[in-house]
Amino acid sequence: MREELLAIVERNSRIDLKELAVILGVEEVDVVNELAALESEGIICGYHTMINWEKTSIEKVSALIEVRVTPQRGQGFDSIAERIYKYPEVTSVYLISGGYDLLVSLEGKSLKEISSFVSDKLSTLDSVLSTATHFILKKYKDHGTTMAKKYEDTREKVTP
Amino acid sequence: MRNLLSEKTVSLKPSGIRKFFDIVSEMDDAISLGVGEPDFDTPWHIRDEGIYSLEKGRTFYTSNAGLKELKEEISLYTKRKQGVTYDPANEVLVTVGGSEAIDIGLRAVVNPGDEVLIPQPSFVSYEPCAIMAGAVPVIIELKAENEFRLTAQELEEAITDKTKILVLPFPNNPTGAIMERSDLEAIAEVIRKHDILVMSDEIYAELTYKEKHISIIEIEGMRERTILINGFSKAYAMTGWRLGYACGPKEIIEQMLKLHQFAIMCAPTTSQYAAVEALRNGDEDVAEMRTAYNQRRRYLMHAFREMGLECFEPFGAFYVFPCIKEFGMTSEEFANRFLAEEKVAVVPGTAFGDCGEGYLRISYAYSLDNLKLAIGKLAHFVEKLRKERQE
Numbered sequence: 174m175r176e177e178l179l180a181i182v183e184r185n186s187r188i189d190l191k192e193l194a195v196i197l198g199v200e201e202v203d204v205v206n207e208l209a210a211l212e213s214e215g216i217i218c219g220y221h222t223m224i225n226w227e228k229t230s231i232e233k234v235s236a237l238i239e240v241r242v243t244p245q246r247g248q249g250f251d252s253i254a255e256r257i258y259k260y261p262e263v264t265s266v267y268l269i270s271g272g273y274d275l276l277v278s279l280e281g282k283s284l285k286e287i288s289s290f291v292s293d294k295l296s297t298l299d300s301v302l303s304t305a306t307h308f309i310l311k312k313y314k315d316h317g318t319t320m321a322k323k324y325e326d327t328r329e330k331v332t333p
Numbered sequence: 334m335r336n337l338l339s340e341k342t343v344s345l346k347p348s349g350i351r352k353f354f355d356i357v358s359e360m361d362d363a364i365s366l367g368v369g370e371p372d373f374d375t376p377w378h379i380r381d382e383g384i385y386s387l388e389k390g391r392t393f394y395t396s397n398a399g400l401k402e403l404k405e406e407i408s409l410y411t412k413r414k415q416g417v418t419y420d421p422a423n424e425v426l427v428t429v430g431g432s433e434a435i436d437i438g439l440r441a442v443v444n445p446g447d448e449v450l451i452p453q454p455s456f457v458s459y460e461p462c463a464i465m466a467g468a469v470p471v472i473i474e475l476k477a478e479n480e481f482r483l484t485a486q487e488l489e490e491a492i493t494d495k496t497k498i499l500v501l502p503f504p505n506n507p508t509g510a511i512m513e514r515s516d517l518e519a520i521a522e523v524i525r526k527h528d529i530l531v532m533s534d535e536i537y538a539e540l541t542y543k544e545k546h547i548s549i550i551e552i553e554g555m556r557e558r559t560i561l562i563n564g565f566s567k568a569y570a571m572t573g574w575r576l577g578y579a580c581g582p583k584e585i586i587e588q589m590l591k592l593h594q595f596a597i598m599c600a601p602t603t604s605q606y607a608a609v610e611a612l613r614n615g616d617e618d619v620a621e622m623r624t625a626y627n628q629r630r631r632y633l634m635h636a637f638r639e640m641g642l643e644c645f646e647p648f649g650a651f652y653v654f655p656c657i658k659e660f661g662m663t664s665e666e667f668a669n670r671f672l673a674e675e676k677v678a679v680v681p682g683t684a685f686g687d688c689g690e691g692y693l694r695i696s697y698a699y700s701l702d703n704l705k706l707a708i709g710k711l712a713h714f715v716e717k718l719r720k721e722r723q724e
Contacts, residue, residue, distance in 0.1 A: 177624060195635040196628035196701070324700075331354040331367035331678055333457045333506075 174199055178207055179216070184317070186220035225320050227312070233280060235264070236287050239305040240275040240295065250274060253300045262290060273305070284308065345461045349684030353668065357678045364707050365678040369506060371570035371651070372698045373625075376618040379569060379611045386606035393602065397594040398586075399427025399578070400605045406612035407578050411561070414538070417550045423583040426590055427600045427608075431536045431564040431577035433593070436462045438532050438560045438579055439498070441588035443468040447497035452483050453686025454654070455502040456534065460686075468497065474688035477656065480645045481510035485519040492523070498530040501549060504537035507685045507694035508654040509630075509647025514547045521552040530585075531559040536577070537650040539568035539619050542627045546649075550580075557582055560589075565604075567650075568619050569611040574604040626651050629697040629704055636708045640715050651698045654682065658691040660718045668693060674717075675710040 174197055181188060181196070194201040211217040226233045242253050250268050257277055258266040267276045277295070281287040288306070296304050312320050350367075357363055374380075398404065404421035412418045419425050428434040439462050443449060449463040452473040463470040473491045475481040488499065499520075503512040512520075524531060531549055538546040550556045564577025579589060593599075633653050637644045644655035657667050664681035672678050680696075682689025697704060 177628075180624070181628075192632070196632050198631045326372065328368050328370060328372070329354070330357045330363065330365040331350055331680060332369040333348060333350045333684070 174203070174207060175211070178204070179211070182208075182217070182220075223316055223318055225312070227320075232282055234282065234284055234287055235278065235280045235309045237307045237309065238277040238279060238291060238295065239269075239273040239307075240277055241273045241302040241304075242275060242298075243300045243302060244274075245300060253298065256298060257295065260290070260294065262286075341465065345464060348457045350457060350680060353678070353680060353684065356669070357672065360672070360676065363672060363676045363678050364703065364710070366695045366697075366699060366704075366707050367678040367680045368696050368698055370572040370698060371567060371622065372700065373570040373622055375569060375571050375574070375607075376611075376615065378614060379571070379607050379618075382610035383574075383603045383607035386603055391602055391606060395427075395599045395602050395605055397599050398425065398590055399600060400602075400609065402609050403427055403605050403612075406609055407580065410612050411550070411580060414546075415548045415551050417548070417556055419580040420583070424580055424586055426579045426586050426593060427605060428564075428577045428579060428593060429597055429600050430566060430575045431534060431562050432458055433597065434560075434562045434564075434577050434579040434589075435459060435500075435532070435534065436465075437589045437592040437596070438562065438581075438585075439463055439468065440466040440592055441585055442530055442560075443497050446495060448493060448495045450488070450491050450496060450499040450529075452487075452500065452502060454481070454505075454507050454682055454689040454692070455500070455685055456506050457685065459500045459502070459534075463500075469495070471496070472686065472688075474686075475508070475510070477645060477692075480647075481505060481508040481654070482512055482516050483520055484516075485523050488520050488523045492527050492529065496527065496529050498532055499524065501531055501533040503533075503535070504541055504546065504649025506537065506650050507652050507680065507682065507689065508692075509650045509652045511541055511543065511647075511649040512547070512549075513544070514552075517547060517549050517552050521549065521555055524558070525554050529558070531555065532562065533559055534562045536562065536564050537567050538563055540623055540626060540651060541649045542623070542630060543648040560585055565608050565611055569608075569615050570622065571604070571607070571611065574601070574607060576600055576604040576608050626697060629699070629701055632701060632704060633695065633697055633708065636712070640712045642711075642715060651696055653695050653697065654692050655695065656692055660715075661722065664690055664693060671711070671714055675714050677707050677710050677714075 194204045264280050265278045269276045404425040407425050408419050408421040443466045445467040447468045448471045449468045450471050451459045452475050460470045533549045550559050560581040565571040642655050664683045668681040680694040682692030
C-alpha cells in the first residue's frame with residue numbers, strides 16, 4: 174500500500190482520509206498509521222500547495238542559478254550546500270553532475286532582489302567559483318502538473 | 334421500387350447504445366458514465382512514435398498482415414504474458430481494432446447454418462457479425478449468481494452438433510466479469526470433448542484487479558483451437574488509433590488474412606509504428622492506468638454498498654454492473670429517467686443482450702472527481718425512487 178499511497182498523496186495531499194482508505198481498499202486506521210509512519214521516517218516531508226502565482230496580482234520572480242564551487246576537504250559539497258540552502262529565499266538546492274556543481278532555485282519579489290542576492294550573498298561565498306543566473310519566464314509544467322491547459326473530455330458521450 | 338437493400342443487413346437490429354447516444358448527445362450538460370474507452374490520453378512516447386513515423390515519411394501500406402516488427406512484438410508479448418508463442422510469420426494478423434478481428438475471425442470459420450455460441454451480456458458486435466457470416470447465433474445467458482462467468486454446465490447445455498465456435502468475451506464488457514484458471518479449465522474440458530473452436534476476445538486482458546489475466550490459450554489443448562483477439566485500445570488508451578490483432582493456428586489466420594486483405598488491405602501504418610513502441614516500452618503506463626482504474630473500482634463498490642445497491646464485485650475491464658431490479662422498472666426506463674432527472678448517462682444493461690435486463694453498465698473510465706459527482710446524483714436518485722415505492 175505504501176507505494177500507491179505515496180503516489181496518491183504526492184498528487185493530492187488534501188485527499189480525505191476516508192476516501193483514501195476506500196480507494197486503497199484498506200481501513201482508515203491503517204491509512205492514518207501509515208501516513209504517520211511515513212512522516213516520522215522523513216519520507217513524507219511536507220504537504221504543500223501548488224500555486225500558479227502568475228494568475229495572482231502578487232509579483233514573484235524565480236530563477237535557476239548554476240553554481241560552480243570548490244568542494245571542501247572532508248565535507249565535499251555538503252557544507253557549502255547547507256550555507257546556501259539556509260537562505261529562506263532559496264527554494265531548492267541540488268547537487269548536479271555535469272558542467273557545474275549546484276543548481277539553486279530562488280524565489281524573490283523582483284529581478285533586483287534576485288540579482289542582489291546572487292551578487293551580494295551567493296557569489297561572495299569563499300568556495301563559490303562562479304554563478305550563472307537564469308530567470309524563469311514562464312512555467313509550463315511543475316511537479317507533474319501542467320499549468321497552461323485544462324483537461325477536456327473530448328470523447329463521445331456514450332460508446333459500446 | 335425494387336427492394337434495393339440487403340435483407341440480411343436490414344434485419345440486423347441497430348445497436349441499443351446508438352439510440353441512447355442520440356438522446357444523450359442532445360443534452361449539453363449531461364454527465365456521462367457511458368463511455369467504453371479509457372479517459373487517459375495515449376501515453377506521450379507512443380504518440381511521439383506515431384508522429385515520428387509520419388515525419389520520416391512512413392506513409393505507405395504495410396504488408397497485409399502487418400509490420401514485421403509489430404508482429405514480432407505481439408508474438409513476444411503473448412510469450413511474456415501467457416507463455417504461449419505464435420509464429421509472427423503466419424500466426425499473427427494485425428487488424429483494424431479488435432472489432433475487425435471478430436468479424437473476419439467468424440467469417441473465416443463458419444459455414445451457413447453453423448451455430449456460434451455467444452455468452453451475454455457482452456459486446457454488441459458478436460451477434461451481428463455471426464449473422465452476417467451466415468451463422469446462427471446461440472445466446473448463452475450468463476447469470477449474476479455466477480458473477481457472470483461462463484460455467485461448464487451452461488456451455489454443455491448450449492452445444493449441439495451444429496456448434497462451431499464459442500465466443501469467449503472475458504474480461505467482460507459490460508459486466509466486468511473475469512474467468513479465472515479453474516473456470517477456464519472447466520469449460521476447456523467441454524470444448525475439447527465437443528471439438529469446437531474458441532474466439533477469445535481479450536481486449537481487456539491488461540485490466541484485471543485480482544490476479545494477472547489468464548488466457549484460455551494457456552489451458553491444455555486450447556491454443557490449437559483458439560482465435561485470440563487483443564488490441565491496443567484499452568490497455569494503452571489507443572481507441573482512436575484503431576489497432577488490434579488476432580493470433581491463432583496458421584490455417585485460420587491464413588483465411589482471415591484473405592478477408593483482411595480484400596476488405597482492408599492493411600491496418601493504419603502510423604498506428605502500427607506507435608503500437609510497436611507501446612509493446613516495447615508501455616508496461617509502466619499500463620500499470621499506472623490499471624492502478625488508477627482499480628482505485629475508482631473500489632470507490633464505486635464502496636459507494637454502492639453505502640447506498641445499498643446490489644452489485645457483484647467485478648475484477649476486470651472498467652465497468653461495474655449494478656442490479657436495479659428492486660426499483661421495479663426496466664433498465665431502459667431507469668436509464669432514461671436517471672438521465673432526464675439527474676442528467677447522468679449510464680447505459681442500460683439490455684444494450685448488451687436481453688439478459689442485461691435489470692442491470693446498468695457504469696463505466697469508471699472517468700476521474701474520481703467526476704465519478705464522485707455522478708455517484709452523488711445516483712445516490713440521490715436511488716433515494717428518491719425508494720421513497721416513491723414506499724408511497
